[in-house]
Structure formats: structure tokens, C-alpha cells
Amino acid sequence: GESVGLHLPTLSVQEGDNSIINCAYSNSASDYFIWYKQESGKGPQFIIDIRSNMDKRQGQRVTVLLNKTVKHLSLQIAATQPGDSAVYFCAESLPGGTALIFGKGTTLSVSS
Amino acid sequence: NAGVMQNPRHLVRRRGQEARLRCSPMKGHSHVYWYRQLPEEGLKFMVYLQKENIIDESGMPKERFSAEFPKEGPSILRIQQVVRGDSAAYFCASQALGETQYFGPGTRLLVL
Numbered sequence: 001g002e003s004v005g006l007h008l009p010t011l012s013v014q015e016g017d018n019s020i021i022n023c024a025y026s027n028s029a030s031d032y033f034i035w036y037k038q039e040s041g042k043g044p045q046f047i048i049d050i051r052s053n054m055d056k057r058q059g060q061r062v063t064v065l066l067n068k069t070v071k072h073l074s075l076q077i078a079a080t081q082p083g084d085s086a087v088y089f090c091a092e093s094l095p096g097g098t099a100l101i102f103g104k105g106t107t108l109s110v111s112s
Numbered sequence: 113n114a115g116v117m118q119n120p121r122h123l124v125r126r127r128g129q130e131a132r133l134r135c136s137p138m139k140g141h142s143h144v145y146w147y148r149q150l151p152e153e154g155l156k157f158m159v160y161l162q163k164e165n166i167i168d169e170s171g172m173p174k175e176r177f178s179a180e181f182p183k184e185g186p187s188i189l190r191i192q193q194v195v196r197g198d199s200a201a202y203f204c205a206s207q208a209l210g211e212t213q214y215f216g217p218g219t220r221l222l223v224l
Contacts, residue, residue: 034212043116043203043215044155089154098168099145100205100213102154 012109019077019110023090023103028071030092034100035064035075039086047075047088077108085110114139116206116216117186124222125194133189133219137206144187145205145213146179155203161187194223 013019025033031052036044050057050064050073057064063076073090087107091100117136125131137144142163147155157171161181172179176194181187191198201220205213 036215043118043217046212046214049212091155098143098160099157099171100147100155101157102147105154 008106009104010107010109012111013080015080015082015110015112017080019080019084019108021075021077021088021106021108023073023075023106025071025073025090025092025103026101027092027094028068029094030101031095032093033064033066033073034091034093035062035073036089036091037084037086038089038105044089080108080110082110082112084108116204116214118202118204118216118219120219121217122220122222124224126224127195128193131191131194131198131221131223133191133202133204133221134186135189135204135206135216136186137204138208138214141206141208141214143207143209144181145207146187146189147203147205147215149201149203149218151200158189191221194221196223199223 034049035047037047038044048059048062048064050066055066061078065074087105089105090103093100116138119134123131144161146158148158149155159172159179160168163181164183176192178190199222201218203218204216207213
């Protein structure tokens with residue numbers, strides 16, 4: 001698998017590898033976090049979310065980890081597939097807030 | 113259950129013309145958000161509306177931009193006297209109270 005400790009704008013992996021995409025969020029008061037996947041020419045697609053009272057949440061092939069101490073969020077994708085190729089964005093929301101604050105995206109490229 | 117719908121998908125306007133972007137939320141969703149995305153960037157919040165009410169327009173430019181969500185029909189984002197800097201992808205998201213925001217496919221506005 002391949003992981004990055006800091007946010008990188010691009011990540012290239014081989015099919016079958018595990019991918020880790022990192023995000024530093026901006027506000028320590030944020031209590032809700034979401035990962036979106038955006039394919040070219042399409043809108044953001046919900047992948048997984050997590051609230052600040054949790055450190056980890058798992059979905060199908062995806063896991064989100066939250067480290068509130070350093071304001072860090074990561075998305076792990078197991079057994080990455082070519083269809084996972086897209087731009088991935090993290091987003092945060094403040095308590096009682098409504099608007100999402102988006103982080104910088106990471107372009108994931110999966111080669112066969 | 114249809115997702116969030118936006119139309120038109122592509123819109124070309126000349127400088128000085130008006131652009132009207134429409135968004136129909138998912139069934140059962142009464143909250144609508146508009147975001148703007150410039151090339152190679154994340155989404156930026158513009159405005160949050162509920163039926164017949166603007167709740168938060170802190171991300172909306174003060175001039176030329178307006179939004180509405182009438183009791184009947186879609187939400188409308190209106191840009192008057194468009195300039196080239198308005199060229200962007202505009203995304204609508206809808207939400208049921210307390211739930212995740214789900215995005216539409218976007219309208220790509222090109223100002224010539």
C-alpha cells in the first residue's frame with residue numbers, strides 16, 4: 001500500500017494496493033467531517049462521514065480516521081480499483097453549522 | 113428516488129447577460145445549498161436556503177448574485193450581468209434536516 005503523511009495533490013497507486021488520502025482540516029471546533037469523491041465532469045459523491053465523538057468509522061472498502069489533536073482526517077481505500085480514480089475532497093462542518101468547508105482535493109490515479 | 117437535479121448542465125453566456133441556474137432537491141429534502149467550484153479548486157459555499165427563506169448568504173457576492181427557493185418549484189441561482197470571472201461549475205446540494213448534503217451534477221457556466 002501507499003500512504004502519505006502530508007496532503008499531496010496527487011496520489012498514484014497500483015490496482016489492488018491500499019490507498020491513504022490525508023486532509024488537514026481548518027477549524028478545531030468542527031464536529032462533522034465528510035469525504036467526497038468527484039469524477040471528472042460530475043458532482044461530489046458522498047463516500048463516508050464521521051462525527052467528532054468518533055476516531056474511526058468503516059464502510060465498504062473505506063475507512064475514515066479522525067485525529068482531533070492535530071486536526072487531521074484520513075481516508076483509507078482497501079484494494080484500490082481503477083474505478084476509484086477521481087479527486088477526493090474532505091469537508092468539515094461547525095456545530096450547528098450548515099455550510100461545508102472543503103479542503104484541497106487529492107487526485108487519485110489507479111493503474112492496472 | 114431521484115437524486116439532486118440541476119439544469120442546464122452547461123450554460124454559455126456573453127458578458128453582460130444573465131444566467132439562471134436551477135436546482136431540484138431530492139424528494140423529502142427542504143434544505144438547499146449552492147457552491148461554486150473554480151478549476152482545480154475545492155467547492156466554496158455561497159448560500160443556504162430553506163423553502164421561501166434565505167438562511168445564510170455569507171458566501172454570496174454582494175452584487176449581481178441572488179438566490180431563491182420558492183414554495184413551489186426549484187431553487188434558482190441568478191447571476192446578473194455576468195463577467196468572465198463568473199465562469200465556474202456551480203453545484204447544488206440538498207439535505208434533510210441533520211443529514212448529509214448530497215450534490216447534484218452541477219452547471220458549468222462559461223462566460224465569453
